[in-house]
Structure formats: C-alpha cells, structure tokens
Amino acid sequence: MLLLCVLNGGPDHPSSRLRVLQHLALLKERGIDADVFVAKRRRASDLADLARKARRADLVLVQKKLFARWKLALLLGPAPLVFDFDDAVFAISPDDRERFGDERAARRAASRRGRRAAVVRRSRGVVAGDRCLADHAARLARDVAVLPTAVDLRPFPEPALARARAARGARAGSPRIGWVGSRPSLRYLQALAEPLRRVLQESAGGTFVQICNEFVDLPGVPTERIAWSAAVEAPALLDLDVGVMPLDDTPFSQGKCGLKILMYQAAGLPVVCSPVGANRDLVQENETGFFARTADEWVSGLRRVLSDPDLARRMGERGRAGVEQNYGAPVVGSRLADLLLGALEPPPAGGPDPR
Numbered sequence: 422m423l424l425l426c427v428l429n430g431g432p433d434h435p436s437s438r439l440r441v442l443q444h445l446a447l448l449k450e451r452g453i454d455a456d457v458f459v460a461k462r463r464r465a466s467d468l469a470d471l472a473r474k475a476r477r478a479d480l481v482l483v484q485k486k487l488f489a490r491w492k493l494a495l496l497l498g499p500a501p502l503v504f505d506f507d508d509a510v511f512a513i514s515p516d517d518r519e520r521f522g523d524e525r526a527a528r529r530a531a532s533r534r535g536r537r538a539a540v541v542r543r544s545r546g547v548v549a550g551d552r553c554l555a556d557h558a559a560r561l562a563r564d565v566a567v568l569p570t571a572v573d574l575r576p577f578p579e580p581a582l583a584r585a586r587a588a589r590g591a592r593a594g595s596p597r598i599g600w601v602g603s604r605p606s607l608r609y610l611q612a613l614a615e616p617l618r619r620v621l622q623e624s625a626g627g628t629f630v631q632i633c634n635e636f637v638d639l640p641g642v643p644t645e646r647i648a649w650s651a652a653v654e655a656p657a658l659l660d661l662d663v664g665v666m667p668l669d670d671t672p673f674s675q676g677k678c679g680l681k682i683l684m685y686q687a688a689g690l691p692v693v694c695s696p697v698g699a700n701r702d703l704v705q706e707n708e709t710g711f712f713a714r715t716a717d718e719w720v721s722g723l724r725r726v727l728s729d730p731d732l733a734r735r736m737g738e739r740g741r742a743g744v745e746q747n748y749g750a751p752v753v754g755s756r757l758a759d760l761l762l763g764a765l766e767p768p769p770a771g772g773p774d775p776r
Contacts (some may be wrong), residue, residue: 422452422455422764423456423477423480424448424455424478425443425456425480425500426445426479426482427456427458427460427475427482427483428441428442428461428485428486428644429459431461432584434457435603436484436485436507436508437459439572439680440505440568440571441457441482441505443593443754444758445457446758447639447751447754447758448754448758449480451700451762453754453762454538455466455757456478457615457749458471458474460513461709463610463663468496468751475496476498477554478500480500480501480765481497481498481501482502483497483540483544484506484724485505486507487537489536490537493539493540497543497569500635501541501764502545503544503545503547503761503764504540504541504543504546504547505546505547505549505568506547506548506554507533507549507551507554508677509557509675509676509677511530511557511672512526512671512673512676513526513529513638514526514530515608515673515684516605517529517530518630529670541561543765544562545563545564546562546760547562547566548567548568548760549566549701550568550574550676550678551676551677551679551698551702552702553675553698554676554678555567555700555734558599565765566760568753569678569679569683569748570678570680570748570751571679571748571750571753571754572683572687572749574687574744576655577655577658577689578686581655581659582657582688585660585688585689586734588660588690592627593730594624595598595626596620596621596624596627596628596662596727597630597660597661598621598627598661598723599632599657599658599661599665599685599690600665601632601633601634601649601654601681601685603633603634603649604633607637609667609669610637610667610671611639612667612716612719613665613667613719614639614640614641614642615716616716616719616720616723618641618642619716620723620724621643622755623724626643628643628645629643630647630657631647632644632647632654632657632658633648641688649655655688656762658684659688661688662727663690663691663692663723664681664682664684664690664691664692664727665692665693665694666679666693667695667719668687668694668695668697669695669697670697674697676699677699677700679698679699679703681702682703683703683748686703686741688746689737689738690733691736692704692725692736693711693713693726694710694712694713695713696713707737709736709737709743710726710736710740711725723745727753767768
C-alpha cells in the first residue's frame with residue numbers, strides 16, 4: 422500500500438511530527454509505504470507535484486491541512502482520503518483575535534469551518550485527537566475515530582526515571598514547577614502568576630520552569646527559561662517535580678488534546694491542570710493529579726503534591742503506567758495503521774453519504 426501523507430508542517434511542527442512522522446517506521450512494518458508532502462507555503466509547481474503524488478497513492482492522509490474545496494479534487498485526486506486533526510480549527514483562534522480583531526477573526530474561523538467541512542465530507546475516515554473534536558467531526562463525517570497523540574517513551578527509560586525520583590527527593594524545599602509548550606499557549610500562563618507567587622514564596626529556592634521557544638514574564642515568579650529542542654525536552658521534564666497545564670474554558674481550548682499532560686506523565690510527574698477538554702480524560706483526580714479552576718485550587722493542588730513526596734511519586738507512577746498502556750507510540754501507531762488499512766475497504770453499500 423502506498424500512502425501519501427499531506428502535512429501542515431515539517432518535522433519541527435508538533436502535530437506533524439507526533440501524529441504522523443514518528444509512526445512511519447511502524448507503518449512500514451505493517452506494509453504501508455509512506456510518501457510525505459509538506460503543504461505549507463508551497464509554490465504552484467510544488468502543488469503540481471502534490472497532484473502527481475496523489476494520483477499514484479492508494480490512500481491519502483491529510484494531517485490538519487485545510488484545502489479550499491476546489492483544490493481537493495484538483496490536488497488530491499480520486500484516492501480514498503483520511504483527515505487527521507488535533508486542534509479546534511472550527512473555533513476562533515486567540516492568536517487571530519489578537520492579530521486581526523474580533524470581526525476578522527470570526528471571518529477567518531468561518532473560512533476554516535468551510536474548508537474543514539469540505540475535507541471531512543470528502544474523507545472516507547476522520548481521525549480526531551480527542552472526544553471533543555470527534556463530536557464536531559461526527560456532524561459531517563460517516564466514520565470518525567478518536568486517536569490520541571502518542572508519546573515516544575524511549576527518551577524516558579526506567580533508569581532515567583529512577584534517577585529523577587532520587588533527585589526530587591534530594592532537593593526537598595526547592596521545588597521545580599514546570600510547563601512545556603509553544604508560543605501560542607503562553608497566554609494561558611498568566612492565570613498562574615498569582616498561584617505560583619504564593620506557592621514559590623514558601624520555598625527557599627523554588628522555580629517555575631518554562632520549556633518553550635519563547636517565554637513570558639510573570640512578575641514576582643522566579644523563572645528558569647529552557648529553549649525547547651527535541652534533545653533537551655526529556656531531560657528538562659525529568660528535572661521537574663510537577664507539571665502544569667492551565668487552560669481557559671473556551672471552544673478553542675476545549676479542543677486541546679493534552680499532549681503536555683502526557684509528556685509530564687511520561688516523565689513520571691504528577692499533574693495539576695485545568696479540567697478542560699481532554700485534560701478530564703488524561704488526569705484521574707486524586708490518582709494522577711489534581712484539577713484546578715481557581716487560584717486557590719491551583720495553590721492547593723501544587724501545595725499537596727509538593728508537600729507530600731510519597732503522594733507525588735504514586736501519582737507520577739500511575740500516570741506513567743497509563744501512558745505506557747494507552748498512549749505510547751507503538752500502541753497509537755498500531756491503531757493508526759489499523760485505521761489506515763481499514764480506510765481502503767470500500768464503504769458499506771447503502772451507507773449514509775454526507776456529501
């Protein structure tokens with residue numbers, strides 16, 4: 422089987438790297454040979470190459486790229502199509518609102534909804550990163566599956582986890598509260614400014630660690646800034662005591678798939694997070710972490726895991742076990758292979774056709 426993967430970004434794009442590229446070796450073991458085309462900012466001659474590749478493919482996987490309706494048939498040809506997405510592309514983006522204002526941001530969201538509807542209707546199957554996104558896709562699609570973003574656990578081997586646990590015990594009283602992400606998500610950290618000040622002022626040398634390609638200043642919060650790269654991500658996470666994931670409860674944020682939480686759990690960390698979207702599925706309250714809605718709840722959750730090392734260790738171990746069982750790359754990659762191979766089967770006769 423020849424699969425054409427049409428990606429919205431290259432290896433440095435988290436969605437493309439984690440939802441498609443890291444699975445290519447496993448797909449090949451399953452008899453799926455993949456060709457990759459990055460569709461972002463391409464010239465007309467490149468798009469002609471895309472059309473040629475699509476005509477040769479047995480199946481086309483479109484990862485989050487939203488084509489105009491007229492381009493779908495022209496560029497992607499007649500092969501069966503699978504659409505994968507892990508963001509609420511149908512909602513107004515906070516970035517768009519800041520850059521363009523409310524009215525233009527709403528128009529851009531409407532345009533994305535139209536293009537998303539076109540590709541979903543054209544697809545034989547849709548793969549969504551969480552239940553919220555799947556529910557939206559199911560309004561248009563005949564076949565929707567939830568497939569979480571996978572975590573590669575190889576950078577978090579058991580010996581490294583053991584060393585990290587020992588290091589946490591040795592620095593009692595100087596906690597390292599961490600957040601990993603990219604520039605668009607920095608806005609959520611403002612909600613943590615007051616809770617972090619309150620928690621960290623109780624310690625002798627506590628620090629808030631930002632692992633990112635850009636950083637935000639939180640006045641009064643002792644902060645360490647670590648420039649993200651694939652090489653430093655795992656060591657930086659292993660050097661934390663707890664991971665945080667704040668979100669606001671908006672349609673855009675409700676579509677977040679919780680990769681931060683999975684990364685923290687891969688490193689054996691307890692989690693304190695907002696109970697929004699996929700976070701509610703990834704964290705079992707009082708078992709692998711705590712939910713926080715208000716500043717006082719953030720302070721309470723952080724204090725509990727930082728003041729009780731045994732509780733933090735148990736939470737981290739349970740979270741790690743859950744990732745190994747349900748979210749490791751081999752597990753998710755195998756499910757992706759099943760979905761792709763299943764998409765080659767003809768749809769049932771007389772089945773609904775949303776187009």
